[in-house]
């Protein structure tokens with residue numbers, strides 16, 4: 632366990648609770664603070680999670696927004712979620728108000744805190760959180776396409792009969808409808824994916840559709856997604872707390888595109904330490920620019 636590793640989770644619904652559960656069993660945080668506008672949810676989640684925390688080395692308690700502003704890492708998972716058939720961008724008006732309220736309540740935010748946005752639409756809210764919090768861009772990260780990339784790797788792991796963790800392929804751009812897969816740079820064991828015999832027969836459009844549509848399939852079947860993002864967000868917190876300098880696709884302000892979107896980034900104590908420039912084919916670059924444009928249209932409104 633790391634001594635200075637207090638993590639606040641603002642928004643204690645299904646996503647916040649799944650993150651807390653995944654995080655406590657990593658045994659790297661001294662304390663998890665649970666914050667929500669609904670005091671009954673805070674009490675219920677803390678009571679339930681405390682029974683699990685007893686078997687880990689992390690303590691858990693309810694806290695105020697003001698206390699959350701003094702945590703080392705502040706995760707924001709508060710807000711409305713999509714209904715079946717609704718794009719993530721449809722949530723912006725409601726979740727902008729929620730975010731504004733939360734950031735207002737957390738002031739003064741610790742200047743060295745790292746803020747991790749999870750609520751949707753995550754790229755736009757990450758852009759807004761940076762503006763409202765006044766924190767440097769490198770300290771305000773969105774979970775972005777980490778979850779989509781995980782979904783892609785799970786799918787490719789099945790196609791190539793290999794552990795998904797050994798698939799090096801990224802989903803980039805928006806955590807949403809305009810996202811794209813960087814196929815040309817995808818490798819397994821250092822070997823480009825397009826040199827494998829499976830490449831020709833692989834329906835890449837169908838794979839992209841299945842990856843970007845996975846959230847909606849889960850929402851249709853059980854109303855929400857939470858374990859996948861809980862594990863991804865816990866991994867990002869782990870990377871920050873231990874200064875692991877691991878590379879994950881996260882939402883961050885990217886100079887090259889002038890917007891907040893997902894690119895692979897090296898992550899450690901101070902948040903994003905470096906953003907990598909993935910080599911893209913011409914068509915891929917056009918699609919990523921298209922995703923940036925789609926996001927810019929909305930981000931410019933805030």
Ligand SMILES: NC(=O)C1=CN([C@@H]2O[C@H](COP(=O)(O)OP(=O)(O)OC[C@H]3O[C@@H](n4cnc5c(N)ncnc54)[C@H](O)[C@@H]3O)[C@@H](O)[C@H]2O)C=CC1
Pocket residue numbers: 641642643644645646647666667668669672708709710711712713722726729730732733749750751752753774775778806855856857860
């Ligand atoms: N980035 C990603 O990959 C994913 C993002 N999400 C997003 O995470 C968000 C939360 O989803 P769920 O946990 O399933 O929803 P939920 O409805 O279970 O929980 C949301 C929580 O936010 C709280 N909340 C609302 N306004 C608040 C405020 N002003 N201050 C503090 N707490 C407030 C509510 O009381 C509720 O407990 C949604 O926006 C959803 O779309 C969900 C899955 C994946």
Ligand SMILES: CC(=O)C(=O)O
Pocket residue numbers: 719751778846856860
């Ligand atoms: C809900 C959502 O954003 C996801 O599962 O990808």
